[in-house]
Amino acid sequence: MTAKVTVTATAIRVETPLRRIVSDFCGNPVAVVGLVLLGVILLLALFAPWLSPQNPYDLAQLDVMDSRLAPGSKSPSGGTFWLGTDDQGRDMLSAILYGLRISLGVGIAATVLALVIGLATGLPAAYLGGRTETLVMRIVDIQLSFPAILIALILIAVLGQGTGKVIAALVTVQWAYYARTVRGAALVERRKEYIEAAHCLALAPARIVFRHLLPNCLPPMIVVATVQVAAAITLEATLSFLGLGLPITEPSLGLLIANGYQYLLSGKYWISFFPGIALLLTIVSINLVADQLRDVLNPRLQR
């Protein structure tokens, strides 16, 4: 061959997209703090049964004599209630760790389900176009024009309470965000020349969708999913607070806060305050991570 303008390697390190995202992410110290905090919270929730001083739902370990003790009180059995106790004599710290577990579990389960449903509807809608797209997007538009809490309330009012039903309500509320996001991303990507090139190379449609289209639509989905986990947790807590969420047997953070509502006016702040702080830290850490991910994964800042 004659065209020999061989360009030699100037740098040895192969910069993968993932590595670049990680290093970009670490550029913002606040976001790193958020990530670390989130990691700690996840670990606390995961290992709650081993970390809690007491199993708050083992009635044998509770003593009504201990009810509504202020933070730092000594327990008759020798321990200290660092965050006080609730009206049934439950150690708040243990209750919060267990509550965190339930809140995070419900939020993540709902997000994963909604993500899958959103992908399964939005991606074909964008790729196929035509009537499929019109139908899916009409439903999405109508749903997104109503606030999440309203739809969730209607569903709960109709379906009744229960963990499964709350998750179903959260999924129903959220799938539309994913469908809209993935469709938007896919419409942009689909017009790009690398997709045309894949068609030109006679690759099978399934291969084009899953190997070429989907990986390039994922970054915005990740951002939306992170934000939506936080939204799902907040929504579940709100529903539970209103007495329309999880049953008493599954006391999430929202339920704990609601539980302390009546004691608040008599100055026993800790029953509502500390679960609220736990909820706040969880959501703030997720949102900090999401905020930085949005910048890092922004295609306009990439090249």
Next chain:
Amino acid sequence: MSETAPAPRAPLVELRGISKRFVKGLDTAARIGNLFGAGVAEEVVHAVDRVDLAVSAGEVVGLVGESGCGKSTLGRLAVGLLAPTEGGRYWNGAPLAGLAPAAARLQQLKMQMIFQDPYASLNPRMRVEDIVGEAPVVHGIVPRAQQHEYVREQLNRVGLDPALMRRFPHQFSGGQRARIGIARALAVRPEFLVCDESVAALDVSIQAQVLNLFIDLREALNLTYLFISHDLGVVRHVSDRVVIMYLGRVVESGPTDDIFAAPRHPYTRALLAEAGTVEPIKRTFIPISGEIPSPLDPPPGCHFHPRCGQAMPRCRESAPALTEIAPGRLSACFLDGAHA
């Protein structure tokens, strides 16, 4: 209608009377509105309007025109990325419509496209090795075990260091990306390449390198090109024959040297007059008047008549057909003898 002088064999690629219309239909609201006299019409773009185009084996045909003239659409029709609204495609004289899926796939590999945007034309989440090697492996051109070796050959051929094949597209410059795109197309051993503004986004010095690569590859691999560009200098340099389009129609075609020496159609003449040279003659720019009309609402008759200095009443009424005015030369203008 044949474009070249009587040829012993059929051209490699031929488009006959091919058209592409993009229609933006009316929704229910617009239709109801029309009942009340809103007068909303369907938007129809005649991107390509009954074009005949033949490219013989080994030939380089340059396709020239300004934005919105349909040259890119015609390229995509030729390579099969778009389905024509009417008209047909032929390969060595045999129709391409109605091939069985397996045969259609094999046929598709024989025609490839080199794209314009060195950024958007490579999948940013794939390594060069996979970008170039995916299709040959999928289609069984090389076994998976030999992908690495095969990609190495392909990269060498386009002048890229194979040591870089584990990298991602963002780690390359524009010129290198263009080479990766060329390697990707060549990896499936095509015979016919459509180059759609393939050097337009590159710096002048890099553009020369890539043009040289095209010239070298043509000789080495006996390739046939449809070379689409708005840059007359580039087209003139690489093409054997030139086809000039204006608003979806071919207005003139013929051997490159003839067209550049003696353009016949008024639009071609205007285009050539505007084409820059690096000769430092301080010149007075004499523009052709008017704007390029919207392809949504092209003027009647000859599309060029509102901007043409020699327009006659009949130019407004009917469109002149593309007729042979000299061996191998066609023009669509009433001023040419054949119409008189």
Next chain:
Amino acid sequence: MLVFIIRRSLQSVVVLFAMSLLVFVGVYAIGNPIDILINPQADQIDRERAIAALGLDKPLWSQYLTFLTGALSGNLGRSFVHSTPALGLILERMPATMELALTAMLFAIVLGIPLGLWAGLKPNGIAGRMIMTGSILGFSLPTFWVGLMLIMVFSVELGWLPSNGRGPTVLLFGLVPVSFLSVEGWRHLLMPATNLALFNVALLIRLTRSGAHEALLQDYVKFARAKGLTNARIIGVHVLRNILIPVVTVIGLQFGALIAFAIVTESVFAWPGMGKLLIDSIGVLDRPVIVAYLLVIVTIFIVINLIVDVLYSALDPRVRLTELKG
């Protein structure tokens, strides 16, 4: 313009129809409509009579028609608890919710847009960074919990503001009772409105900031600077006019969300609005009120969406022209 109006009206009709169908399916078909629609305290004879009167022995489609004609004529059933027409009950509570939502929106606009503009124009300054971190906090704070904390601090600890109710109301134009015309009313309104506004302050900060940030990178801003315009004019006219389009749209849409989210705030502060009524009704299974609330709020949403669309096309000449033509 005609087609624009037709398109919007068609969409509204479709949404209303879909929602009525959903509400019908939810309330009449999934649950047992006899339990839902007839007061559980009624005796057997009353039940029989009610079933016949409500047409619950007829096929589903005919029941739906009955429901639909009833809804269209404003008859959405009677509340079991209050024994008055459900629709009247909702409308009676509406001014309280509207006042709360409007005040909250006002707070959000007055705080959110200037702060967001500041953060967008000086993204690397200390104030800008603090505003953005604060907005993440505002985004993350669960509304109901903030409400509790406000009560704890300002009512329980400091005793400055009342923790519940609407306080004395004054009739505006002689027919709408409002709180904001008296000092005592403001004391009641302040905390709930702040609570409800919090999320939207954060949202408007972020929206305005990203809009301003985006606009500053545009060529037209660079061209405006090259023309020698003053900074005040560039920001006040060129940047603001462009970010006003998304901001106004979101303010409109968020107003609907505020009405919905008022459910939570009204519950916390015992604010006597539609949301509190809804929660109370769900608690005692007063289904006609629930249905009435849903249909009323859907109508409000459709009206809001329509207003937003018109505003949007008034602000953006690009939309205006294509829509007017098309």
Next chain:
Amino acid sequence: MSVPLLAVDGLCTHFFTKAGVVKAVDGVSFTVARGEVLGLVGESGSGKSMTGYSIMGLVDPPGRIVSGVVELNGRDLSALSAEDMRQLRGNRIAMIFQDPMMTLNPVLRIDVQMVETIRAHQRVGRAAALERSRAALVQVGIPSPDERLQAYPHQFSGGMRQRVAIAIALLNNPDLIIADEPTTALDVTIQGQILFEMQKLTRETGAAMIWITHDLSVVAGLADRVCVMYAGRIVEEGTTFDVLTHPWHPYTQGLLDSVPARGARGTRLSQIPGMTPSVQDLPPGCAFRERCGYATDECTVNPAMRDRGVDGRGVRCFHPLRAGTAA
């Protein structure tokens, strides 16, 4: 010789990024005489646009003018206050940008965008400003100007928008217009129209012009003098005729050879090997030496501009291709 209209001396504009200092403009010097058209030619990343922004005082952070002097009519612009500099922009120096679709504010009517330009610099009434705007539209060949003043930018085609931008640049009768690739985004025939208008307007108004472009053919027909930029530095300057017919710098020569020209159809073009360097981590010395066939050890030192004598001809090279040595 009298004071030139614009004198740029040793201009350095650097960008302070996380990855290091990017020397976008690195010691650029040139002058523009009254009524002269100077072509500033270079490939992407050569710093030609940033030179224009630096003169206008429109460099955004993290960029900063590090050193150098820009004098307009003998007045040092770096000594001016922000307000004085604003008074100068759009008044004595105007600038036109590349993408006509993006330079006009989409939500403001044309009359608003024109009138504000006049009133930012002159105390005139709205009616007078409107009349001046109308005249400027006529001047750049826009038909039915009264109607067009009432329109929004999206109602114009690309070529028409660029004409409006030119009209805005002309509103305050500037001494100097900096045109940053204003025809690159346009079609050939429309480009011809714009070039025609610009040529006519500079002749009529006597304004000087810096025409920034990557396209040698535009410069060839339009400019009186040319500066060729490479990696943030001017490597060659002179009259258009001299530079294009007898280039001294190997880069200019390579650039000219890269342009497909008459004849030799289907043959290889003579090309410059290698890639355009990134100005981020430029090695010391002549930035072109790794692509240059004439490079020697001497070239590891940055050459100074030489022979800035007759006709302002100069070259920044140790091995200039003087007559006879040109390949």
